[in-house]
Amino acid sequence: MTAHLPAASGSAEPVSASGGPTTLVTGIGELVTNDPTAGPGPLGLVRDAALVLAGARVAWVGPAARAPVADRLVDLGGRCVLPGFVDSHAHLVFAGDRAEEFAARMSGQPYAAGGIRTTVAATRAATDEQLVANTARLVAELLRQGSTTVEIKSGYGLTVADESRSLAVARQFSTETTYLGAHVVAPELAADPAAYVALVTGPMLDACAPHARWVDVFCERGAFDADAARAVLVAGRSRGLGLRVHANQLGPGPGARLAAELAAASADHCTHLDDEDVTALRDAGVVATLLPAAEFSTRSPYPDARRLLDAGVTVALATDCNPGSAYTTSMPFCVALAVREMRMTPAEAVWSATAGGAAALRRTDVGVLRPGARADLAVLDAPSAVHLAYRPGVPLVSGVWKDGAPRVTAWAAG
Ligand SMILES: [Zn+2]
Numbered sequence: 001m002t003a004h005l006p007a008a009s010g011s012a013e014p015v016s017a018s019g020g021p022t023t024l025v026t027g028i029g030e031l032v033t034n035d036p037t038a039g040p041g042p043l044g045l046v047r048d049a050a051l052v053l054a055g056a057r058v059a060w061v062g063p064a065a066r067a068p069v070a071d072r073l074v075d076l077g078g079r080c081v082l083p084g085f086v087d088s089h090a091h092l093v094f095a096g097d098r099a100e101e102f103a104a105r106m107s108g109q110p111y112a113a114g115g116i117r118t119t120v121a122a123t124r125a126a127t128d129e130q131l132v133a134n135t136a137r138l139v140a141e142l143l144r145q146g147s148t149t150v151e152i153k154s155g156y157g158l159t160v161a162d163e164s165r166s167l168a169v170a171r172q173f174s175t176e177t178t179y180l181g182a183h184v185v186a187p188e189l190a191a192d193p194a195a196y197v198a199l200v201t202g203p204m205l206d207a208c209a210p211h212a213r214w215v216d217v218f219c220e221r222g223a224f225d226a227d228a229a230r231a232v233l234v235a236g237r238s239r240g241l242g243l244r245v246h247a248n249q250l251g252p253g254p255g256a257r258l259a260a261e262l263a264a265a266s267a268d269h270c271t272h273l274d275d276e277d278v279t280a281l282r283d284a285g286v287v288a289t290l291l292p293a294a295e296f297s298t299r300s301p302y303p304d305a306r307r308l309l310d311a312g313v314t315v316a317l318a319t320d321c322n323p324g325s326a327y328t329t330s331m332p333f334c335v336a337l338a339v340r341e342m343r344m345t346p347a348e349a350v351w352s353a354t355a356g357g358a359a360a361l362r363r364t365d366v367g368v369l370r371p372g373a374r375a376d377l378a379v380l381d382a383p384s385a386v387h388l389a390y391r392p393g394v395p396l397v398s399g400v401w402k403d404g405a406p407r408v409t410a411w412a413a414g
Pocket residue numbers: 089091246320
């Protein structure tokens with residue numbers, strides 16, 4: 001659609017898909033497009049690159065020397081630009097924290113799913129305003145670290161009213177909202193899990209489906225078994241929700257194969273997989289979303305990304321941001337962990353944190369920089385995306401655009 005655009009040196013017209021003002025972002029030392037037609041490798045790297053943004057969309061991508069003119073110009077002085085991170089797994093609607101539990105665990109106590117109930121009690125006791133404020137704080141943290149798309153789950157309410165208000169809060173911050181009433185069995189129904197599944201697949205689903213795009217279930221010992229998880233997912237699907245599964249986090253189990261059986265968009269965690277699980281995920285086209293911050297924060301063995309990649313499974317990376325097992329909003333931290341601990345190359349980890357997350361959300365307009373994609377960019381105070389893993393813990397994200405608007409502009413102050 002943009003076969004031959006005029007060069008900046010000519011008498012060119014600004015490129016505009018929207019009719020509004022255009023911005024030429026140039027001086028990009030390395031541009032990660034994730035578009036293999038734009039440059040070498042799966043990252044589609046372009047050196048000495050430029051982008052034209054028109055409204056909320058990318059209008060042009062290519063070498064700076066061939067860039068068209070635009071209404072405004074931003075020169076990044078050789079910095080690296082990549083698509084904004086797509087964090088496809090986050091639990092952001094909650095109250096309180098569990099720092100003491102973390103400290104206890106680091107003192108030798110094992111992680112168990114039951115700790116979720118501490119946050120459930122705090123979340124139920126919080127006002128709507130407190131939930132909105134905490135979610136806003138976390139979304140701002142994510143953005144500051146380069147994440148421009150975030151999936152947000154419910155799952156700390158576990159009543160009809162608390163789950164639906166959690167999703168109403170989530171909806172204020174993202175279109176990627178996920179109904180996770182089946183996080184754990186609500187404490188008041190602990191003696192009757194079947195009654196809780198009936199609630200989750202009945203009145204709670206009725207209240208939550210209008211606010212949600214996805215349904216998710218924690219299919220794990222101590223949470224929901226295969227039959228209960230299948231019932232939750234099938235009920236959600238009948239209401240038009242896409243499917244995601246918390247699978248095989250704490251031990252071997254049926255989650256990954258259930259995700260494959262139902263052709264879910266994503267199976268998340270995937271820490272304890274056997275060969276059949278891996279084959280089933282690949283054959284069903286289910287994205288394996290790996291959440292290494294959870295293993296980091298629970299001092300647990302990491303999932304084997306190399307094995308999944310070598311088998312041909314699409315791998316995404318996400319934060320799993322939650323107050324119990326992974327209280328980070330940093331996708332750069334997850335990229336560094338994936339490279340150091342999960343045998344991913346830096347390029348694979350960057351792809352999985354951007355295009356992989358988009359695949360896990362079945363989005364083609366984010367996680368990629370090509371004409372027509374959303375103008376969501378992360379700017380690194382570094383010459384290449386390798387630095388995300390090479391310089392762990394360093395706040396390299398120095399600029400963020402979302403929907404074509406600069407939201408974080410630290411590079412201008414530098
Ligand atoms: Zn999770």
